[in-house]
Structures are given as C-alpha cells and as structure tokens.
Amino acid sequence: MDCYIKQWHDLILNCNFDNTYKMVWSKAIVELSLNINEDAEEETIAFDFGEIAKLCLKYYWNQTIYFDLIQSPSFKKPPKIITSTKELIQEFFCKRGNVQPIRFEKIDFYSLKLEKQYEKTVKNITNTLRENVCWRFKELNGYTYEIYDLDSSKRNVVFSKQNVLKLKEHSDFLFTFINYRWTQMLEGFNYSPKISRKVRAIDEDNIKRASLKKFYKHLDLMFEDGQRKCFYCGEVINDTDVSVDHVIPWSYMFSDDLWNLVYCHKGENSKKSNRLPSEEDIVRLENRNTRLLQCMENKSLDYDQLQIAIDKDYVKKFWISFKG
Ligand SMILES: [Zn+2]
Incomplete structure (x- = not known):
C-alpha cells in the first residue's frame, strides 16, 4: 500500500x-x-x-x-x-x-x-x-x-x-x-x-420504500366482510383513506415484514412517524399475528415468515431493543 x-x-x-x-x-x-x-x-x-x-x-x-x-x-x-x-x-x-x-x-x-x-x-x-x-x-x-x-x-x-x-x-x-x-x-x-x-x-442513494400493496391480500384475510378496520382506532377505513403502517417504524427496521404491518387511517400513519409504539399496541400486534396466521393458508413464504416471527417473538424483541 x-x-x-x-x-x-x-x-x-x-x-x-x-x-x-x-x-x-x-x-x-x-x-x-x-x-x-x-x-x-x-x-x-x-x-x-x-x-x-x-x-x-x-x-x-x-x-x-x-x-x-x-x-x-x-x-x-x-x-x-x-x-x-x-x-x-x-x-x-x-x-x-x-x-x-x-x-x-x-x-x-x-x-x-x-x-x-x-x-x-x-x-x-x-x-x-x-x-x-x-x-x-x-x-x-x-x-x-x-x-x-x-x-x-x-x-x-x-x-x-x-x-x-x-x-x-x-x-x-x-x-x-x-x-x-x-x-x-x-x-x-x-x-x-x-x-x-x-x-x-x-x-448509494438507494433508500427504496416499496409499495405495501402486495400485503393487502394477507391483511384482508382478517376482515371477512371486506370492511378493513384501523389497527389504532378500530374504526372502518374507507378505500381512499387506507394505508399500511409499520407498527415498529420502518426507519428502525428498514424492511417490510408482514408481522409488523397493519392497516390504519392515512392521517394516523403520518402523525405517528418514528414514535415508539405503546406496550398495549405491541400486545395487540402479537395477538393479531396469531389470528392472522390462523387465517392464512400454510403454503406461502409469507406464512412461513409470519410463523417464524411468532415462534421467535420478533415483535417483543424488536420493540424492547427499540426502547433501548
Ligand atoms: Zn384509525
């Protein structure tokens, strides 16, 4: 050298x-x-x-x-x-x-x-x-x-x-x-x-945020009547107002994982920003994941990943590390 x-x-x-x-x-x-x-x-x-x-x-x-x-x-x-x-x-x-x-x-x-x-x-x-x-x-x-x-x-x-x-x-x-x-x-x-x-x-100026639309087909399984409900306020979301939110912020995870994604009202998503989710939200997310897994058919990669996330306790682990 x-x-x-x-x-x-x-x-x-x-x-x-x-x-x-x-x-x-x-x-x-x-x-x-x-x-x-x-x-x-x-x-x-x-x-x-x-x-x-x-x-x-x-x-x-x-x-x-x-x-x-x-x-x-x-x-x-x-x-x-x-x-x-x-x-x-x-x-x-x-x-x-x-x-x-x-x-x-x-x-x-x-x-x-x-x-x-x-x-x-x-x-x-x-x-x-x-x-x-x-x-x-x-x-x-x-x-x-x-x-x-x-x-x-x-x-x-x-x-x-x-x-x-x-x-x-x-x-x-x-x-x-x-x-x-x-x-x-x-x-x-x-x-x-x-x-x-x-x-x-x-x-590399390569921070892509992919569309989350591909997760709709899984998340929709939770709402048999086709009425999507907001994870945070529980109200029905109009189609024009629907957005997918990372419960543990994207900026922290830098990935899109089904176990961390929920429907919410558009406004609530942008207000939340990088805030740490409450423990109550974390517990609700864990329960949601268990129910979602039951709704899914056992034959996709997404199913496997959700199962791993549940088995390995990702929600709680990442939340605790995020809290510092
Ligand atoms: Zn809402």
Whole structure:
C-alpha cells in the first residue's frame, strides 16, 4: 500500500470510538479530493473548513433523517454536531409541515428561507471540527501523523497536491474502509437491525420504500366482510383513506415484514412517524399475528415468515431493543 494511504488506513483503523466525528471528517476530505484538477499548477491545496463542515452535515443529516442512527455511546450528552444537525432537521420539518425525510443534497435551504439556520449550523460544525477534530484525527498513540497541515488560524486544511491526488486515486478504497469502520462504531451503540445496509443505502442513494400493496391480500384475510378496520382506532377505513403502517417504524427496521404491518387511517400513519409504539399496541400486534396466521393458508413464504416471527417473538424483541 502507498505509504501516505497507509497512514490514513492506520488512523481510521485505530482511532477511538468516542463518537463518529473522525469518520465524517475523513470522509469529507476524501470527497473533496475528488474535485481536484490534476493539471492544477499549485503545489499545495487547501480545503476550507466550511466546505468540510457542509459535507459532515450532509452525512449526518442523511443518517439521522432516514434512520435516526445514534452517533455516540453517551445518550445523555450527544455530540454537539449531532445536536445542531437535529435542530436543523426540526426546523426543516416545521417549515414543510410534515416529517417526510428528504436527502440533504435535494434541499435548497435558501428557497425554504432556512438559510440563517443552515449557515448557523455549518458554523457550529466548523467550530467543533476546528477545536476538537482536525488535530485529534492526526494523533495516534502519542504520535502525530503529518498527513496534512493546519494553518495557524485553522481556516484551511493544507495538503501537498501530490497527497491529495493520492486520496483521489484511492478514494474507492477509503470510502469503503471508512464506512466499514463507521458501521462498526454504530453497531456498538445502535440496537436497530441492518446497520451496514442502512449506511450503504444512504451512500448509494438507494433508500427504496416499496409499495405495501402486495400485503393487502394477507391483511384482508382478517376482515371477512371486506370492511378493513384501523389497527389504532378500530374504526372502518374507507378505500381512499387506507394505508399500511409499520407498527415498529420502518426507519428502525428498514424492511417490510408482514408481522409488523397493519392497516390504519392515512392521517394516523403520518402523525405517528418514528414514535415508539405503546406496550398495549405491541400486545395487540402479537395477538393479531396469531389470528392472522390462523387465517392464512400454510403454503406461502409469507406464512412461513409470519410463523417464524411468532415462534421467535420478533415483535417483543424488536420493540424492547427499540426502547433501548
Ligand atoms: Zn384509525
């Protein structure tokens, strides 16, 4: 391995697990290296802290808004950058009047008139990167790896052109390796399933929410008279108002499983968002699953999966892990 890239490898591999700042920091730098023009005359290349901060915000925004991944083991005192990111997401939801997640790259904070909040967030992140992250990332076991320089005012991170081109050349490896380490950290303090798939799906802009219509044929078995009833309020649902809800939120499960799906009124679905279901709902879901299994014919994959979920107590297990 190239000696410069080996230093990055060692730092990423061995850094501590206090929070995931070093992951977003290194990932942002590698991403910025992709824009470098190989024919540029300059011998040194400087990355502005603000530009790095915007990329860090992008990564955290997307992981938080879709999956609410926790970025540090300390629940009582979440990392500052995460707190700022969450505040911005709240302002964004307020402005739009719903809690539908949107990728950071697709948002124009200026046309939403959120530019002040956005700039404030970038500034907060910049300050934390300056004070806590930029120099710490280079240190390991009492030794400083001189992979970049910090100018005295800490406005920029300065590289030799040759080194930035190495980052660019090895960017595929570095992105994969950073995500691998990041995933390992996240698994240390997130109890939700499929962490590595979540991280990858966000990176690949590949977060598909499939239509749940294919589950109608099973869920309908519960309503012999054809009148679908809402799992939450028990009232009959008009055909125009019907929706399928994940009792344990989709953002937590990142999958569509019959054992977790119920009919409900459209409005109730969007209000619920990522809230934890009550114990009462969980017990009702377990009973529903037992009854649904009795209604189904024993010959489909869905039947088998529902049976496994009942036998293995998935509803209660995932609910307990979701509660933390
Ligand atoms: Zn209802």
